[in-house]
């Protein structure tokens with residue numbers, strides 16, 4: 001009974017975030033276009049250079065990869081770093097702390113609402129992009145089980161991104177500006193090792209090995225690799241295990257930081 | 271559940287809160303040194319504070335800027351962990367932030383504490399209804415009662431950031447009271463409002479308290495608020511409690527005098543210091559003077575007996591003066 005009411009609160013908060021996002025939908029359009037630009041440039045760049053013998057990726061693989069990069073980036077996106085550091089500074093964290101509602105739940109729900117809404121703005125563009133290149137993309141390997149793996153990988157990727165971002169966000173209790181730290185760890189390293197610029201599968205072996213151990217690949221490249229049919233079931237399950245391990249580690253880190261952080265929190269404002 | 275009736279709703283003993291503040295250095299050399307080995311200063315925002323507040327009481331919490339009032343409210347509501355000391359609010363330790371505890375309190379601190387800035391107030395009400403698990407019937411009856419008492423029908427559908435200060439404050443109160451908290455912490459609920467709106471909020475709080483009897487701890491820099499709402503006041507200065515008792519006692523203790531104003535038809539009024547009279551103002555036939563409380567009836571009788579009085583008023587010195595005096599006196603008054 002109590003659990004039902006709590007669930008109710010979550011639904012109400014989720015709805016509220018949808019409403020807020022709709023009042024600022026102009027932002028979504030701008031952000032959606034921004035997400036598309038880089039992958040399109042990269043796609044054309046990779047298609048125009050000569051393929052070497054070691055490169056496992058074909059033109060079709062590259063096109064599909066960069067077609068999906070903005071979609072996955074969008075679906076696993078989280079604004080917790082920006083939002084949480086703001087909440088510590090402007091005192092709105094005070095509001096969340098005094099509600100009988102998990103104080104960090106709002107960030108998860110907001111990300112869900114934001115990413116879902118943004119998809120509506122992104123998909124038409126991706127669709128147009130696809131129309132132009134569909135003759136060159138091979139999708140004959142797609143089957144239901146692969147799509148299920150793909151969806152699961154997106155959810156896991158989103159969770160991994162939220163856990164890593166959340167841990168950085170919570171450092172706002174001590175560090176005034178966490179955005180720089182976030183730009184390095186969650187922007188730079190993520191873009192390189194996550195596969196935003198170059199698909200992880202085309203990395204030199206040693207670097208690829210490191211990338212497969214770190215959490216970043218699972219936030220972006222991994223779901224696309226599944227979708228393009230390049231991973232055997234054993235590799236997929238190994239990927240899931242690695243990603244879930246990281247999620248567990250960062251959840252524990254987050255919990256520890258949160259407990260300590262609250263004790264140093266001086267609740268500005270008022 | 272903490273269903274049993276406690277003697278006190280709020281108890282604190284030996285409550286302390288320190289803040290470490292980084293000192294700013296002047297000059298380049300000092301700045302550099304400060305960068306590598308920052309100099310800190312410890313501020314004792316709240317110092318060894320003992321509080322005992324009974325259920326249903328309205329207590330005014332007074333003190334100059336920086337006295338530690340907000341810091342105390344933040345500790346009592348569970349936002350801030352005390353440096354040392356104990357707090358018991360309705361049987362809970364606030365900093366644990368048990369949901370059952372959070373459901374029985376409300377903190378109003380500015381107009382942004384509870385309202386969602388980007389949504390109209392009705393939306394915040396609806397969210398609170400779910401978060402606090404109110405039934406349909408509870409929600410409907412409470413919300414219509416609050417809308418009525420606070421006269422906020424017109425602002426319900428407007429985005430909160432577009433509301434005026436007064437509208438926002440009233441909506442903020444409505445949100446904060448929706449779950450009918452047993453304890454209400456109000457940090458300067460009338461700040462920045464015009465006299466009329468201050469009065470409205472004050473009357474609302476009195477009315478609300480009459481109906482639902484919550485325990486209220488209220489800070490305000492407007493003495494009218496405190497005088498109208500609180501029977502008991504706690505005064506702190508630099509984190510130390512300097513007075514705790516009835517408002518009347520504070521007045522008597524601090525000000526053994528009253529202010530009398532007389533307007534004579536003609537002639538002159540002679541204010542004799544040996545009779546305890548102190549002239550503050552004199553303008554034509556109008557005299558304003560302080561007089562020992564005990565001598566006031568006798569003086570009034572004497573003045574009337576002359577038949578030369580056009581007007582006579584007797585008043586207490588303003589509370590502001592009184593509080594000011596409390597802070598400048600070197601010997602703090604302890605109850």
Ligand SMILES: Nc1ncnc2c1ncn2[C@@H]1O[C@H](COP(=O)(O)OP(=O)(O)OP(=O)(O)O)[C@@H](O)[C@H]1O
Pocket residue numbers: 266267268270289290291313314315333334335336337338339340341342
């Ligand atoms: N987050 C904080 N970090 C450092 N020092 C703080 C913090 N909050 C309060 N202080 C200091 O603690 C002391 C008490 O502040 P507090 O806000 O409790 O005063 P107050 O009585 O509410 O004052 P006011 O009437 O101005 O609202 C002040 O010296 C203030 O500078």
Ligand SMILES: [Mg+2]
Pocket residue numbers: 270339340341457
């Ligand atoms: Mg204050």
